[in-house]
Amino acid sequence: MHEATIGPYIPFMSAERTRKSFSPRRALAAFLLVMAALVMSAPESFAQDPFSDFFGGLFGGGGGGQRSAPSRPPSQPRVRRMMPHQENRAPTYWRGGEARAPRRAAKRTEGSAATPGAEQTTTAPAVPPSYFVAVMGDTLGILLSNGLQEAFSDKPDIAVLRKGKESSGLVRDDFYDWPKAARELAGGSQKIDVAVMMIGSNDRQTLRQGADALDPLSPKWREIYAARVDAIIAAFKEKKIPVVWVGLPVMKNESYSADMAKLNEIFRDRASANGAVFVDLWEALADERGQYSAFGPDINGQIVKLRSGDGVHFTEAGARSVAHFVASEVKKLYDARKPAEPAPASGQPTATAPAGQDGQPASQTAGHGAPNGAPVVFRSPVEAPVSSAPTLPDRPAIGPTQPLNAVPATAGGELARRTQAAPAADAGAQALTRHVFVEGGDQAPRPNRADDYSWKP
Structure with a gap:
């Protein structure tokens, strides 16, 4: 066939042959070969992550084509930024004992490490605490210490020492001996200005004294329990450290709550006998009927919700509410230690004249005024105040006595007087009155009166 005749059929034959020879596997293999060739011939920065650079360039991001940001140096590796990891923290209302104190945000100081060449900002050092409050007790005491730390967060000079012990009490001294711990704490090197105790939620159990096992809240049990309360208060009283004993709140279980109320009677009695402060929380965490309520008002x-699901412990808001009542007593003791300001010698207001050039009062530098060291007293130039308000006469405290059943006497001794009779009306008026009001008749209408319904011309 002639070349001119065969020529027009060549494109058709090539397309038909290509359609018959197309395969997805061959297309994928060809694409991979092309990408491999690009990687081998591309610079190092593109070879590290060719797919992200290639597709990023297609959609306006980094890689391929024109880049909006300067490219990385060839020696700098690619850094992938991950999302910040959220730390799995324990509930904020439960933070264990002293070893698990709440974390505070670290502040950069002058000695902290910084990036070379970066601008360093220094902050003023925090005020060191000078008043220390030791909070002791069981789990309720630990939650109370958490609330007190938040209550005194605005007072850097007051520090809360967390000295609680989980699952402790005054019955099981073999597990934790609180009288011994109180003596060691009071006589230790750590300064303590106020001791706060909240304990007793684990003490409804048998007390063992030697070979005897005493039933809870029996007479002998109460005697030994009260003696241990006295021992704790005496350990701090010997060191002249005031004690604030916090009572137990109302509980969800009625039987358990009744026993906690009996323990409060022991705490209140021994605190009063030893000069300690007793804080009663029973009504503060109860409803209007004096019963348990998991909800209540917070400090705002x-x-x-103030109580946890077990009906014993506090939530974070509950611990803060309980700390509000305890913090008020601690602040009273804190304010009592401040030196009282001296009162002025007299009731007259005094003021010191401004100093002159030589440091002396201005009145003295001018050649007149009070002697050195004497205050200048300002007095009113008016000798006696003039009052323009009218004065009322003095009234006696008790007025004249008047009997309530006395009949006022009249002239001549008459009880009543006959008044003059009214003049008799004319006969026409009496007849009209009788006709209208007695007989119920109608009165003839008069012109221009309200009952005149005649047509006006």
Whole structure:
């Protein structure tokens, strides 16, 4: 066939042959070969992550084509930034004993490490605490210490020492001896200004004294329990450290709550006998009927959940509410230690004249005024105040006595007087009155009166 005749059929034959020879596997293999060739011939920065660079360039991101940001140096590796990991923290209302104190945000100081060449900002050092409050007790005491730390967060000079012990009490001294711990704490090197104790939620159990096993809240049990309360208070009283004993709140279980109320009677009695402060929380965490309620007002007056699901412990808001009552007593002791300001010698207001050039009062530098060291007293130039208000006469405290059943006497001794009779009306008026009001008749209408319904011309 002639070349001119065969020529027009060549494209058709090539397309038909290509359609018959197309395969997805061959297309994928060809694509991979092309990408491999690009990787081998591309610079190092593109070879590290060719797919992200290639597709990023297609959609306006980094890689391929024109880049909006300067490219990395060839020696700098690619850094992949991950999302920040959220730390799995324990509930904020439960933070264990002293070893698990709440973490505070670290502040950069002058000695902290910084990036070379970066601008370093220094902050003023925090005020060191000078007043220390030791909070002791069981789990409720630990939660109380958490609330007190938040209550005194605005007072850097007051520090809360967390000295609680989980699952402890005054009955099982073999597990933890609180009288011994109180003596060691009071006589230790750590300064303590106020001791706060909240304990007793684990003490409804048998007390063993030697070979005897005493039933809870029996007479002998109460005697030994009260003696241990006295021992704790005496350990701090010997060191002249005031004690604030916090009572137990109302509980969800009625039987358990009744026993906690009996323990409060022991705490209140021994605190009063030893000069300690007793804080009663029973009514503060109860409803209007004096019964358990898991909800109540917080420090802002909002109704929130104050008690946990077990009906014994506090939530974070509950611990803060309980700390509000205890913090008020601690602040009273804190303010009592401040030196009282001297009162002025007289009731007259005094003021010191401003100093002159030589440091002396201005009145003295001018050649007149009070002697050195004497205050300048300002007095009113008016000798006696003039009052323009009218004065009322003095009234006696008790007025004249008047009997309530006395009849006022009249002239002549008459009880009543006959008044003059009214003049008799004319006969026409009496007849009209009798006709209208007695007989119920109608009165003839008069012109221009309200009952005149005649047509006006």
